[in-house]
Amino acid sequence: MSSLAVPGTEPTAGTAGGTVRRPARRRRIAPLPTLTLLLGAVYCLLPVAWVVIASTKSGSELFSTFTFWPGTGFAGNLADLAAYRDGVYWRWMGNSALYAGLGALLSTCVSAISGHALAVYRFRGREALFNVLLAGVLMPPVILAVPQYLLLAQAGLTDSHLSVLLPQILSPYGVYLARIYATAAVPADVVEAARMDGAGEWRIFTRVALPMMLPGLVTVFLFQFVAVWNNFLLPYIMLSDDEKFPITLGLHTLLEQGANTPALYTLVITGAFLAVLPLVALFLVVQRFWSLDLLSGAVKS
C-alpha cells in the first residue's frame, strides 16, 4: 500500500512515508483552501475588530474619523460606562457571570448524573425517558418561556434571579452529550469490578464514573455556559428590574435609549466590547487543552 501511494505524492515529499492520510509536512501550500479559510476568518473577525477599535473612540471621533483608525477616548469611555447609572453595567456583568456560571455548573451536574444513569444501567423505560428528555430540544423557547413566566408568577418568583436560573438547569443537549461520553468513557467491567468490591451505586458514580467522564463534562459546562450567557429571550420575559439584568438585556436597553441620543452610542459600543471579552478569553484559554470537536459529541479526537 505504502509503495503504491508514493507515486501519487509530490516529488518534494520523498521523505514522507506510510499511508497516513495527510503525508506529513509538504512544502507546497494549497492556495485555494488556505485563501478561502482566510477570507472566512476575516469575515468573522471584522465586526470584532471594529468594536475593539470603535471602543477607543470618543463620541466626536466616532462620527468624524475613519472607522478602522483608533481613537483616544478608551479611558474616557470606560469611565463613562462605569459611571452610567452608578455602575449598573458591572451589575449586569456580575449577573451574567452568576446566571451562566452557576446555571452551567448545576446543568452539568444534572446532565452528568442523568447521562451516567442512561449509559451504565439497563432498566425499563430507559429509551422512552431519554427520548422524552431529548424532545425538549425541539420545543421552541417561546412556547416554554411565556407559560414559564405565568407559572413562576403564580409562585411569586418572576423578576428574581431564580426565574432566569431555574428554567435553564435542564439541558436536553447536555444530557445527550453526557450519555455519549459516559457510554464511551466508563467501561462496564470497571463498574462491575467496583460493585464486586462492595461500592454502592452512588459511590460508583462519584468515585469511578465521574472522573472518567470529566473531559466530556467540561464540554457540557462550556456549551451550557455559552447558551445561558447568550440567552436573551428568557430574561427579557422574566425580568423588569434592571439590577437583575444579564449583560445581553442590559445592552439591549442601553441601545434602546441610545437610539434617540447618539451620545450613548459610545457607551453601547464600549459595553459590547467588554461583553465579548469574557467568552472569547474563555475559549482562547480552554482550547489549549480542549478540542472544539467535542462540542458535536465526538468522543475520540
Add this chain to the structure above:
Amino acid sequence: MKSPAHRGRAGRAPYLFLVPATALFVLFFALPIGYALWLSLRKVRVSGLGLGSGAREEVWAGLENYTGALSDSELLHGALRVLGYGCIVVPVMLGLALLFALMLDSERVRLAPFTRLAIFLPYAIPGVVAALLWGFLYLPDVSPLYYVLDALGLPQPDLLDGGPLYLALANIAVWGGTGFNMIVIYTALRAVPAEVYEAAKLDGATPLQIALRIKIPMVAPSLVLTFFFSVIATLQVFSEPTTLKPLTNSVSTTWSPLMKVYQDAFGNGDIHAAAAQATLIALATLVLSFGFLRAVNRRDRQETAR
C-alpha cells in the same frame, strides 16, 4: 458477592439518579407546555363595561384562538418574512459551513487552527451583541462600508430597509452560526477512515471529485442534523430583529412570529391569543423538522434497498 439486597439497590439507582432531570423536565418543560395548551383554549369574556371584579371572567374558547391566529394577517406576514429570511440563512450558512469544513480537511492547507478558531469565534458572541455590532456596521454614520462607498463616489444603499433588511438580518445569523455548523461537519469528516480516500486517489480522482463524490455523501448525516437545528433556530428568530429595532423603523414589533407572540402576551395582554400562536409555531416547527427527517430517511432506505 451479589446479595439480593445489593441488586435491589442497583435496580432503584438509575431511577433515583434520573429524579433531578425528570423533576426539572416536568416543572419547566411539561407543565408549561400543558399550561400553554390549556390557555390557548380559553379566553377572557368581558361583561358590561369591563369594570369591577366580576366583569372579566375566563371562559372556554374552543378553537377560537386558533382560527383567530390563522386568519391574523400580522402573524401570516411575520411567518412569510421569516420564511424568506430562512431561505437565505439556511442554505448560505450551511453552504459556507460545508465549504469551510472541506477546506479545513483538504491537504496542504495552512493556518488551519487559526482560521478554524476565528470562524468559530462568533459562536461565543451573544446574538444581541452580534446584532448590535452588525447594526452599527450597517449605520451610514459609523460604518466602514459607507466610508469606502462614499470615498469611491458609489451609491449608498440603505441596508436597514426593504429587501436589503433581509440580507442584513440574514448576514447576522450566518455570521453567528457558520462556525458551530462547520465544527459539526468537520468532526464528521475527520471520522471518515483514510482508506476510503486512498482508493479514489489511486484511481486518479481530483480533490474536487473526492469532495463531491465521497466526502459530502459521507457526512450527509451531519448535514441533515445541522439542517434540522438550523431550521428550528431560524423559525424562532427573535433577539436579532428585536435588537435592530431601535436602529430602524422597518422592523416592526411584529416582524417575526415570535415577536408577535411576545407583543400579544406582554404588549397587548392577550395571553390566550399568544398561547395559541406559540402552539401553532411549535407545531409548524415539529411538522417541518420531522417531515424533513422522514423524507431523508425514506430516501436513505430506498438507496440502501437499491
